[in-house]
Amino acid sequence: MRDDAEDTVHYDKPSGGWGSVRGISLIAGKEGISPGALDTLRRQNKPGGFMCVSCAWTKPASPHPFEFCENGAKATLWELTSRRCTPEFFAEHTVSELKTWRDYDLEQVGRLTHPMRYDHASDKYVPASWDEAFQTIGNELRVLDPKSAVFYASGRASLETSYLWALFARLYGHNNLPDSSNMCHETTSVGLKKVIGSPVGTCVLEDFEKCDAIFFFGQNTGSNSPRFLHPLQEAKRRGCRIVTFNPVQERGLIAFTNPQSPIEMVTGKQTEISDLYFQVRPGGDIAAILGLCKHVLARETSQWEQEQRHLLDVDFIEQHTHGFAAFAEMAKEISWDVIEHESGIARADLEAAADIYCNAKNVIGVYGMGVTQHVLGSQTIGMLINLLLLRGNLGREGAGISPVRGHSNVQGQRTVGITEKPELVPIKALKKLFDFDPPTQKGMNTVEACEGIIAGTVQAFLGLGGNFLRAIPEREKMEAAWVKMRLTVQIATKLNRSHLINGQVAYLLPCLGRSEEDMQATGAQIVTMEDSMSCIHGSISRRTPASEHLRSELEIVAGIAKKTLAAHPKVRWDDWVGEYAQVRDLIEATYPEEFADFNARVFTPGGFYRGNAARERIWKTESGKADFTMPTALNACGFDDAPGRYRLITMRSNDQFNTTIYGYSDRLRGIEGTRDVLLMNHDEIAKAGLSEGQIVALVSDAEDGVHREVGGLTVTPFSLPNGCVGAYYPEMNPLIALSHHDQLSKTPAAKSVPVRIKADAR
Structure with missing residues (x-):
């Protein structure tokens, strides 16, 4: 692992510790913390408590006294802010003026309090009643071709709301159900399913108590899922080895001081997390993992020749896998020179990492969007599965594949029907339950929805939540096309940029946050969500809503649906709104194997596990076995290197979750007070003829003839591999071509974007 140079921006303290406490305190001061907010944090991620709206990391059956992390606390305090975005605010500001505001400033206005309609004549949002909003939206939808409508969902909505959102879309007549998974882990859903038959990871939390080694690829635990650091710390203490591959030195996988430990907080004691840390080239993970496999296969040959004893799990390979011989031959034929060049890692280092793999009985592979957001991201996942298959590290305790999801219920939404792929939907069950013929034509995912909006067919x-226009690629084209749509509706808790670009008829509908009490006809309601380990959790909300005019997400979905669809005796929107338990009964009836006794198990400590066939070594693949695969290239970027071309990595800061900016402190990288930076290593700065502090622009180098540019970026020395630069998401999204996505899943390839640098004329 390369040490941080003193003359680059960096953070030399561990993750966690007093830095996390100060980070939470700063947000608490800005948002106006209340005793109720403290009670919510006390109950956060605990059995029978409130489930965090931030990441999807699993919730333990036996929680810590404080089962929240820095970013989880920020998300809760952000939702429970004392600030309010009222009709009076909108009366004082035109939408054109608000477009000039920063993302952070828009959300800092506070919680939305009233349903609003965009008035084109005044260029302002004006108050609307709920009845007016529902009726107008319903009227508009009824005269449109259903296939020209898109129903998007962010990863935050509950299982109950998500199920009804998907049902509404299909009753209306389409499968156009893109969601935030399309932008992050759809590569997992497609890539894993192809090779092991499961669209999700195979691990549960207990596996991290029994593993001997963990291999990380492209995942930033310290900022994106800090509660994961607790099982990692415990694993290290019992001797587990951890190997990390990431272009960026992320502090969370380097060192950790546990804020839950008084001794560590007082003494500053820290746990070194990674035994080996390699700054792989962006998109070079395929080559790096192939290097690991190549050395494992070489050791198998040597060990068999010398000891007549296998290193590989040959029985598992013979009984449970397909394609081993072809893969092994390919791995042996690839030269180390090619592997070193594409990965940016020396052979000796890869062999040292592979030795850790070989010496471990149980190995878990962990990855994040540093793997999924490449043109060949699916093939990278396939290569990681190849590595695990070699020694049978799938389908047994203490081993497996563990993608770390982002938003709190992004995995669960797909589970209960939010998908554009009709083959993933239990069509027969829906037909029987609701007496209709669900549409069977494939719908639009996120990229296809964007293409349709630009073409004018949407x-x-x-x-349903989110900040769609800020999260997607090709922002300039998208914003220009967006205003030509007939109808745009945004269900949200706070103001963001997507609410400032409006169709001909546009509504902004404020909803309850997950932390706020949801009172319906039968009393206070609970909701459920699924974590990234396929465990289902119930969440109880107790806080007083930010406004008496707010409605729950489920109530808003039902309100629009009732005004859009004809009455049907088996579609009982009012009953479902009155008692969410009835929706859970519908989920159970639709997915009986995974959700048996749903209502009875809602508050199972640690969540109830909905099962995973691959964990049982049942492979629902075309071959009927787990498939070894061969990549078509060792560079997952989808483009070649060229003079003056860089691989841009888009990154999230420590003061950020998805598109939500909590502040301007990226503490764990040593960057404070700004997001307008271009990160490069010293050698690349000098090679490009640039200087520290110089203001530059990035220009897209996609070979499609479209000019894309983001300027005003300050050149900042930072430890990165040669040939790449780093900058923040979503500010860099305008540089990403809509066509630049994973080949199988169409997930935007935001972790390796072809760009050039030019002097900024400003």
Whole structure:
């Protein structure tokens, strides 16, 4: 692992510790913390408590006294802010003026309090009643071709709301159900399913108590899922070895001081997390993992010749896998020179990492969007599965594949029907339950929805949360096309940029946050979500809503659906709104194997596990076995190196979750007070003829003839591999071509974007 140079921006303290406490305190001061907010944090991620709206990391059956992390606390305090975005605010500001505001400033206005309609004549949002909003939206949808409408969902909505959102779309007549998974882990859903038959990871939390080695690829635990650091610390203490591959030195996988430990907080004691840390080239993970496999296979040959004893799990390979011989031959034929060049890692280092793999009985592979957001991201996942298959590290305790999901229920939404792929939907069950013929034509994912909006074939966009226009690629084209749509509807808790670009008829509908009490006809309601380990959790909300005018997400979905669809005796929107338990009964009836006794198991400590066939070594693949695969290239970027071309990595800061900016402190990288930076190593700065502090622009180097540019970036020395630069998401999204996505899943390839640097004329 390369040490941080003193003359680059960096953070030399461990993750966690007093830095996390100060980070939470700063946000608490800005948001106006209340005793109720403290009670919510006390109950956060605990059995029978409130489930965090931030990441999807699993919730333990036996929680810590404080089972929240820095970013989880920020998300809760952000939702429970004392600030309010009222009709009076909108009366004082035109939408054109608000477009000039920063993302952070828009959300800092506070919680939305009233349903609003965009008035084109005044260029302002004006108050609307709920009845007016529902009726107008319903009227508009009824006259449109259902296939011209898109129903988007962010990863935050509950299982109950998500199920009804998907049902509404299909009753209306389409499968156009893109969601935030399309932008991050759809590569997992497609890539894993192809090779092991499961669209999700195979591990549960207990596996981290029994593993001997963990291999990380492209995942930033310290900022994106800090509660994961607790099982990692415990694993290290019992001797587990951890190997990390990431272009960026992320502090969370280097060192950790546990804020839950008084001794560590007082003494500053820290746990070294990674035994080996390699700054792989962006997109070079395929080559790096192939190097690991190549050395494992070489050791198998040597060990068999010398000891007549196998290193590989040959029985597992013979009984449970397909394609081993072809893969092994390919790995042996690839030269180390090619592997070293594409990965940016020396052979000796890869062999040292592979030796850790060989010497471990149980190995877990962990990855994040540093793997999924490449043109060949699916093939990278396939290569990681190849590595695990060699020694039978799938389908047994203490081993497996563990993708770390982002938003709190992004995996669960797909589980209960939010998908554009009709083959993933239990069509027969829906037909029987609701007496209708669900549409069977494939719908639009996120990229296809964007293409349809630009082409003018999409006429309505309904957003269940999120900040769609800020999260997607090709922002300039998208914003220009967006205003030509007939109808845009945004269901949200706070103001963001997506609410400032409006169709001909546009509504902004404020909803309850997950932390706020949801009172319906039968009393206070609970909701559920699924974590990234396929465990289902119930969440109880107790806080007083930010406004008496707010409605729950489920109530808003039902309100629009009732005004859009004809009455049907088996579609009982009012009953479902009155008692969410009835929706859970519907989920159970639709997915009986995974959700048996759903209502009875809602508050199972640690969540109830919905099962995973691959964990049982049941492979639902075309071959009927787990498949070894061969990549078509060792560079997952989808483009070649060229003079003056860089691989841009888009990154999230420590003061950020998805598109939500909590502040301007990226403490764990040593960057404070700004997001307008271009990160490069010293050698690359000098090679490009640039200087520290110089203001430059990035220009897209996609070979499609479209000019894309983001300027005003300050050149900042930072430890990165040669040939790449780093900058923040979502500010860099305008540089990403809509066509630049994973080949199988169409997930935007935001972790390796071809760019050039030019002097900024400003």
